[in-house]
Amino acid sequence: MAEDLWSPLRTERRAKAAPLAVRVRPRTIDEIVGQRHCLGEGALLRRLIEQDALQSMIVAGPPGTGKTTLAEAIAARTDAAVDRAHGATTGVKELREKIESAARRLGESSQRTLLFVDEIHRLARNQQDALLEGVEAGSVILFGATTENPTWAVAPALLSRSVVFRFQPLDEADIALVLRRALTHPDGVGIATLILDDDACAHFARVCDGDVRRALSALETAANAVRADTEPRVTLALARAALDGKVPVFDRDGDEHYDLASALIKSMRGSDPDAAVYWLARMLVSGEDPRFICRRLAIFASEDIGNADPRALQTAVACWQAVERVGMPEAQLILSQCVTFLAVAAKSNAAACAIWDAMSDARDGRTVPVPFTIVDQTKRRAVRTADDGTPLAADAGRYEYPHDRADGIGTQEYLGVSKLYYKPTDRGLEAAISEHLAKVRAIRALARNEAGEAS
Numbered sequence: 001m002a003e004d005l006w007s008p009l010r011t012e013r014r015a016k017a018a019p020l021a022v023r024v025r026p027r028t029i030d031e032i033v034g035q036r037h038c039l040g041e042g043a044l045l046r047r048l049i050e051q052d053a054l055q056s057m058i059v060a061g062p063p064g065t066g067k068t069t070l071a072e073a074i075a076a077r078t079d080a081a082v083d084r085a086h087g088a089t090t091g092v093k094e095l096r097e098k099i100e101s102a103a104r105r106l107g108e109s110s111q112r113t114l115l116f117v118d119e120i121h122r123l124a125r126n127q128q129d130a131l132l133e134g135v136e137a138g139s140v141i142l143f144g145a146t147t148e149n150p151t152w153a154v155a156p157a158l159l160s161r162s163v164v165f166r167f168q169p170l171d172e173a174d175i176a177l178v179l180r181r182a183l184t185h186p187d188g189v190g191i192a193t194l195i196l197d198d199d200a201c202a203h204f205a206r207v208c209d210g211d212v213r214r215a216l217s218a219l220e221t222a223a224n225a226v227r228a229d230t231e232p233r234v235t236l237a238l239a240r241a242a243l244d245g246k247v248p249v250f251d252r253d254g255d256e257h258y259d260l261a262s263a264l265i266k267s268m269r270g271s272d273p274d275a276a277v278y279w280l281a282r283m284l285v286s287g288e289d290p291r292f293i294c295r296r297l298a299i300f301a302s303e304d305i306g307n308a309d310p311r312a313l314q315t316a317v318a319c320w321q322a323v324e325r326v327g328m329p330e331a332q333l334i335l336s337q338c339v340t341f342l343a344v345a346a347k348s349n350a351a352a353c354a355i356w357d358a359m360s361d362a363r364d365g366r367t368v369p370v371p372f373t374i375v376d377q378t379k380r381r382a383v384r385t386a387d388d389g390t391p392l393a394a395d396a397g398r399y400e401y402p403h404d405r406a407d408g409i410g411t412q413e414y415l416g417v418s419k420l421y422y423k424p425t426d427r428g429l430e431a432a433i434s435e436h437l438a439k440v441r442a443i444r445a446l447a448r449n450e451a452g453e454a455s
Helices: 007-017 044-050 067-077 092-109 125-137 172-184 198-207 212-225 236-242 255-269 273-285 290-308 311-326 331-344 350-364 377-384 429-454
Strands: 057-060 081-086 113-118 140-146 163-166
Touching: 044 067, 057 067, 067 113, 067 140, 081 092, 092 113, 092 125, 092 140, 113 125, 125 140, 172 198, 172 212, 198 212, 198 236, 212 236, 255 273, 255 290, 255 331, 273 290, 273 331, 290 311, 290 331, 290 350, 290 429, 311 331
Parallel strands: 057 140, 057 163, 081 113, 113 140
Antiparallel strands: none
């Protein structure tokens, strides 16, 4: 929109209508709260900003941790021109136009362009490739903000040309400081006599889960509710009403989905039922499909427990069936029972390792033919009778029925090559299996030696 006589008035009105989180947004690096590992004295990112020696970067972190605030603070102090784009709304054509404009500016005035791309993970790969042209040429300094893991969300070529900084959720003390600032900020809540009780402030800081924008929005809601009061005060009860429970960050296709599932599995694998049941609760509160959890539990029961406790798979399957029949919220009880059982069960991945090794050999190794003594009986009869009636492979021996032996152990060759895939541990039931299997393998080895001596 072209500048005119009324432009300042329109800007002022828009600024007043902006949410509290925007109105009190820090304008300088020193005003930014938190992220000391990136912005503290002597930190790399702070040094680059102070010396105006910026290079392309990807800033990753949860919502409300200061990524956009940092971009605006950099824009206010850099000598570079500033341009903006959004991953959800900016197309390839517009990105190319921005890059061409930056290249022209660099050629005409030697001024580089800082291009801030919010939610860069939402750009398709061809859109990210368009950005790559400007980054490679040096006409654009990219500032990409993302709530996703940049390793997955950003194209490798773009990622390799950028420095990655990771922002963390703000701690409660930092958020409380921001809330107190908002009470006295010139563009803050705008109620000079407003009192924010300590327990109410602590509630905002705790329940927002490190998202300062959410804490400020809740404070604004509570403040507006008492704006007309003679003695405006935000109490704990009002704070709870304004921020009633946490809203976990969760995207079924995003990082949090996989991070929580990984945390659940690793906690059970590490035999920590307390951690496991917490991550289960996080998944359920976040709205995860209980059937997805059941699938993971069934896989875990075989992969990480196996024959150390065969009841694990039975429990997981029973859990799956019960969850399907019962549904939420009662299904949480069934899932909790299963998760805690799997966490404390004896662990073994021997069965999993056995199939992984065997699959590798079946795919990539030399094909092992089925030994003649154990092929299908119909095939054995067909092979043993030639066209002229002469028995074939008569020296191949006959199939030995293990139940005819006193010990019930088969001593013939069932594979034909020497392989050891299943290596049971000494944990749980597998300890007994290991002892039994050692005897079986000794008997079979002795039989092979005797057969060799006889031949």
